[in-house]
Amino acid sequence: MSDVVRHKRVIERECNYRRYSGDITELDFGDGTKPIKVAISNGKEGNGTCLGCHDAPCMILKSEELSLPDVVSSFPGDPAKNVCPTQAISWNEAGTSIVVDAELCIGCCLCVARCPYGAISSTGEGNVVVEDSDPSGLSTIVEESRNTQDHIDPIRIGNLAQANSQTVGRILEGLGSLTDIEATRFVRNLLTTIGIACRTRRKGDTNVRIDGLVSLADGHIGVIEIEFGNSVLESPRALLEDIAILHGRYDIQLCSIEAISFIVALPNARSEYFQVIADIETVLGIRCRTMTLGAVLTVLWSNLKIQSLGDNLFVTQSPDTSLLIGMKEHLSSSISNTEPYPGAYQPSK
Amino acid sequence: MLRFPNPGSTIANFVFVYTAAFERLQNQTVNLDDIVAATVEANLATSSGYMGSEAIARSTRTDRSRDPLYNQLKMYAELFRALGWLHPTENSALNYNFTLLGRQVVSAGQFYMPLLEETVLGIAHPSHILTIRGDHNLRPFAFILRTMLASGDALSRDEMIIGPLSALSDRGDDPVTEVATLVGKARQDPESIKAAVENVSRLRNAQINTLRNYTRWPIAIMRDCGWTEKVRMKFRRTGRSFEVHRLTEHGKAVALRVADAIDIRVDQADSLSIDQKEGLSIHAHYKMLERSGFDIAPVMPKLDATRDAYRGALNSLGVDLDSDILFSPFQSLNVSDTGRIFPAVNEGTGTQQEQVTATSRIDGRDSREHLFVVPNYVQQQEQGDGTETASLKEELRGFLESCNSIEEAAEKFAISRSSDTQVQFYPLVSQMFRILGFKSEHSRAGVNYQRWDACVWAGNIAIPIEIKSPTEEVYLSTKAIRQALENKIILLARESLETSREVTSLIIGYQIPNERGDLSSLIDDIFKTFDVRIGVIDLYTLTLIAMRATIDEMTIDRDQLSLLRGFLHV
Numbered sequence: 033m034s035d036v037v038r039h040k041r042v043i044e045r046e047c048n049y050r051r052y053s054g055d056i057t058e059l060d061f062g063d064g065t066k067p068i069k070v071a072i073s074n075g076k077e078g079n080g081t082c083l084g085c086h087d088a089p090c091m092i093l094k095s096e097e098l099s100l101p102d103v104v105s106s107f108p109g110d111p112a113k114n115v116c117p118t119q120a121i122s123w124n125e126a127g128t129s130i131v132v133d134a135e136l137c138i139g140c141c142l143c144v145a146r147c148p149y150g151a152i153s154s155t156g157e158g159n160v161v162v163e164d165s166d167p168s169g170l171s172t173i174v175e176e177s178r179n180t181q182d183h184i185d186p187i188r189i190g191n192l193a194q195a196n197s198q199t200v201g202r203i204l205e206g207l208g209s210l211t212d213i214e215a216t217r218f219v220r221n222l223l224t225t226i227g228i229a230c231r232t233r234r235k236g237d238t239n240v241r242i243d244g245l246v247s248l249a250d251g252h253i254g255v256i257e258i259e260f261g262n263s264v265l266e267s268p269r270a271l272l273e274d275i276a277i278l279h280g281r282y283d284i285q286l287c288s289i290e291a292i293s294f295i296v297a298l299p300n301a302r303s304e305y306f307q308v309i310a311d312i313e314t315v316l317g318i319r320c321r322t323m324t325l326g327a328v329l330t331v332l333w334s335n336l337k338i339q340s341l342g343d344n345l346f347v348t349q350s351p352d353t354s355l356l357i358g359m360k361e362h363l364s365s366s367i368s369n370t371e372p373y374p375g376a377y378q379p380s381k
Numbered sequence: 382m383l384r385f386p387n388p389g390s391t392i393a394n395f396v397f398v399y400t401a402a403f404e405r406l407q408n409q410t411v412n413l414d415d416i417v418a419a420t421v422e423a424n425l426a427t428s429s430g431y432m433g434s435e436a437i438a439r440s441t442r443t444d445r446s447r448d449p450l451y452n453q454l455k456m457y458a459e460l461f462r463a464l465g466w467l468h469p470t471e472n473s474a475l476n477y478n479f480t481l482l483g484r485q486v487v488s489a490g491q492f493y494m495p496l497l498e499e500t501v502l503g504i505a506h507p508s509h510i511l512t513i514r515g516d517h518n519l520r521p522f523a524f525i526l527r528t529m530l531a532s533g534d535a536l537s538r539d540e541m542i543i544g545p546l547s548a549l550s551d552r553g554d555d556p557v558t559e560v561a562t563l564v565g566k567a568r569q570d571p572e573s574i575k576a577a578v579e580n581v582s583r584l585r586n587a588q589i590n591t592l593r594n595y596t597r598w599p600i601a602i603m604r605d606c607g608w609t610e611k612v613r614m615k616f617r618r619t620g621r622s623f624e625v626h627r628l629t630e631h632g633k634a635v636a637l638r639v640a641d642a643i644d645i646r647v648d649q650a651d652s653l654s655i656d657q658k659e660g661l662s663i664h665a666h667y668k669m670l671e672r673s674g675f676d677i678a679p680v681m682p683k684l685d686a687t688r689d690a691y692r693g694a695l696n697s698l699g700v701d702l703d704s705d706i707l708f709s710p711f712q713s714l715n716v717s718d719t720g721r722i723f724p725a726v727n728e729g730t731g732t733q734q735e736q737v738t739a740t741s742r743i744d745g746r747d748s749r750e751h752l753f754v755v756p757n758y759v760q761q762q763e764q765g766d767g768t769e770t771a772s773l774k775e776e777l778r779g780f781l782e783s784c785n786s787i788e789e790a791a792e793k794f795a796i797s798r799s800s801d802t803q804v805q806f807y808p809l810v811s812q813m814f815r816i817l818g819f820k821s822e823h824s825r826a827g828v829n830y831q832r833w834d835a836c837v838w839a840g841n842i843a844i845p846i847e848i849k850s851p852t853e854e855v856y857l858s859t860k861a862i863r864q865a866l867e868n869k870i871i872l873l874a875r876e877s878l879e880t881s882r883e884v885t886s887l888i889i890g891y892q893i894p895n896e897r898g899d900l901s902s903l904i905d906d907i908f909k910t911f912d913v914r915i916g917v918i919d920l921y922t923l924t925l926i927a928m929r930a931t932i933d934e935m936t937i938d939r940d941q942l943s944l945l946r947g948f949l950h951v
Contacts, residue, residue, distance in 0.1 A: 035481055035680070035723050036484055037675045037677065039488065039674050041492045042678045043676060066869065082415045106432040109424055111393070111397045111425065157477070216807065234394065234425070237427055240427050240432055243428075244700075270863060272870075272907075273862070273863050273866075273903065277430070277906055279910040281430075295459060311870050311875065312870055316911055318564050341749050
């Protein structure tokens with residue numbers, strides 16, 4: 033007899049509580065304001081429901097999602113794997129389904145994007161709801177202990193959420209109440225969920241000053257500086273330091289390093305920011321890209337994934353450039369022209 | 382006073398460090414180097430701007446007291462021992478085994494917190510597992526919580542110092558009232574608490590900041606366990622407010638529970654027969670796990686088999702059978718007892734990292750001597766602007782006359798400028814260069830359309846200068862290096878002044894930090910990556926050179942200045 037005993041919650045998490053009666057084939061998010069329609073392989077359709085997944089991808093990132101290429105795999109990333117930036121999501125008392133605290137939820141829809149079964153949907157009013165009553169009768173309770181296999185990735189159509197003043201306003205308001213480390217973790221989770229493997233710095237590590245590293249499917253490695261305050265101008269010079277460290281200490285070729293500032297909104301068109309970025313490209317041949325929170329939310333909410341940054345994704349060549357042009361060219365021409373909030377795509381004049 | 386080390390930033394990270402070490406080394410006897418290696422491999426520790434194995438190489442030193450990673454993990458290990466997660470071996474206090482209790486923490490995965498709370502409450506002194514300084518007979522966290530209950534549900538950091546953490550014993554007649562009375566007196570006004578803390582400082586012969594550092598971990602763990610939250614209270618006499626850590630609803634429930642529980646200490650356990658000690662240990666351990674959410678059904682046969690011995694133990698100690706007890710065998714009993722009672726505890730077979738300690742102690746890594754540049758003095762060809770610099774020259778001469786050496790004069794002059802703001806420091810820098818025979822101009826503080834704070838010309842070639850006044854940064858940081866790089870890029874791109882790529886971008890600051898590894902590594906990285914030179918001069922060095930120019934009209938070689946990479950070093 034072993035002296036080691038197991039935690040009840042760990043035991044509960046070894047299988048899905050329920051399963052659909054066939055493999056899931058399609059998730060239709062519609063316009064991002066209604067419950068998600070699910071299609072399964074036996075021809076049944078209906079509203080998705082929470083299956084109580086063993087690994088709760090809506091709540092917890094997998095270690096593999098945070099992995100970086102060998103050359104930078106020792107980057108001291110934040111070990112926390114929680115998905116929700118405000119800790120709004122948790123298990124219900126019985127451990128059979130997840131619940132979302134509407135007060136805490138800021139409606140970013142990370143959990144919506146990560147749920148493999150279409151159980152979580154945006155209300156269109158700045159938060160999300162969980163369906164766990166299986167209104168369409170698609171599921172059965174799992175009797176036997178099993179089902180630790182990976183989830184099937186179905187076709188996804190429609191938009192996770194609508195960018196309106198309520199949804200975007202709630203996120204911007206929520207962002208202000210996050211601690212530095214929570215905001216940084218939010219960025220990591222956004223990028224990871226749109227297909228860019230990312231690791232952000234662990235709190236308390238003063239030895240490595242890079243805010244985050246990303247790994248793109250095309251083999252490029254990116255340094256990322258996150259600036260949610262008023263010091264956007266600090267960002268390009270911090271990126272140069274990051275590049276110097278990666279090249280100087282880890283021999284990563286300059287041509288395979290992407291430099292990315294992650295900010296809330298592009299600064300005013302008269303800001304020195306754009307000129308400094310242009311100066312860096314002129315003198316060093318390095319193109320500093322700018323991701324705004326709004327642009328990344330658009331990618332997430334449009335069900336898009338980013339494999340590479342190409343020549344023009346998130347590039348601001350001058351104060352007149354709009355990020356939307358690169359996003360339409362590189363990701364999807366169907367992205368809405370409406371800017372989620374001022375400064376998300378183009379600088380205010 | 383009880384001293385808790387403070388190794389890290391968050392309690393979650395604290396648990397991650399243990400988990401990383403456990404997952405990699407669980408079946409071995411380990412030493413601190415093993416734990417360092419495991420922690421670095423899990424990307425949980427870095428050193429000197431490096432990550433991975435390079436971090437270990439740069440940290441490891443023959444003199445282990447100067448080895449940052451080793452010392453950080455030493456602090457972790459001390460706390461892991463206090464929590465009963467790690468045991469020293471019977472033969473060496475520097476070799477460790479992972480305990481069954483630690484294994485349970487890891488096996489709980491993301492649900493570790495309730496067990497962490499239990500093991501925090503399980504810390505008690507004396508213990509066979511950890512010897513501490515001082516003759517304390519305390520269960521510190523239980524005592525802090527009980528003192529909080531008796532002190533308006535809250536304690537400030539300084540009240541913890543003068544109260545529960547300074548108490549020698551929490552046993553006896555009414556230690557909580559005694560300590561709470563002390564705290565109550567200190568809450569009269571700010572002077573009372575200040576005097577009480579100073580008294581502890583004097584008695585313990587320790588700086589107040591050091592005493593406060595000892596409270597960091599306890600405060601962090603009470604916060605992260607959800608026991609306390611920060612609020613403000615008012616001093617009774619003055620009405621001024623001060624920050625306290627107040628019990629949350631959960632914290633209050635825990636405090637009430639420990640206040641009602643029967644606290645069994647190691648001396649009592651040691652007084653029991655072997656069977657009774659085993660019964661008490663097995664039941665206390667699994668009850669603790671059950672409270673923490675573990676399924677103890679698989680060990681019920683074991684509990685049944687030892688139930689009589691458990692009852693016998695409680696009878697011997699005069700404890701009611703239904704009592705909630707505070708006793709954690711892995712945090713109290715000696716290693717041979719826990720090994721006998723819980724035979725599944727791993728006994729390792731030799732440490733893994735002997736090769737690391739043998740090969741990696743190379744004191745730092747990489748010489749940076751090439752970055753310390755001794756000035757090459759030449760006869761001054763051009764005189765500085767006499768009218769603008771006359772007053773500064775006069776001041777420098779004054780220091781030279783009143784001191785025994787040029788070094789002493791330069792040092793005293795630098796100290797005299799330690800309160801300079803940008804308004805005084807920018808012109809000082811440009812005037813110094815003019816004394817050296819170089820054309821130099823500074824921008825007005827706050828005017829940043831040009832970015833660089835000053836400029837010095839080597840012939841026709843402009844060298845941008847980033848200046849950090851002592852009131853901005855006493856010690857130069859990497860921030861200045863970033864700005865110097867940007868200055869150079871802007872100057873090259875906008876061509877507002879004549880310059881060239883190979884000419885340095887200067888930084889003038891008040892002092893260069895003693896630990897220059899970070900600055901020098903970055904200067905090398907920038908040169909290797911962008912082919913841009915960054916030169917650094919501190920005020921003492923600049924003053925000494927300017928004094929030489931004042932005395933004998935010697936100055937720094939123009940080419941050396943314009944190609945400076947690293948620190949000008951006199």
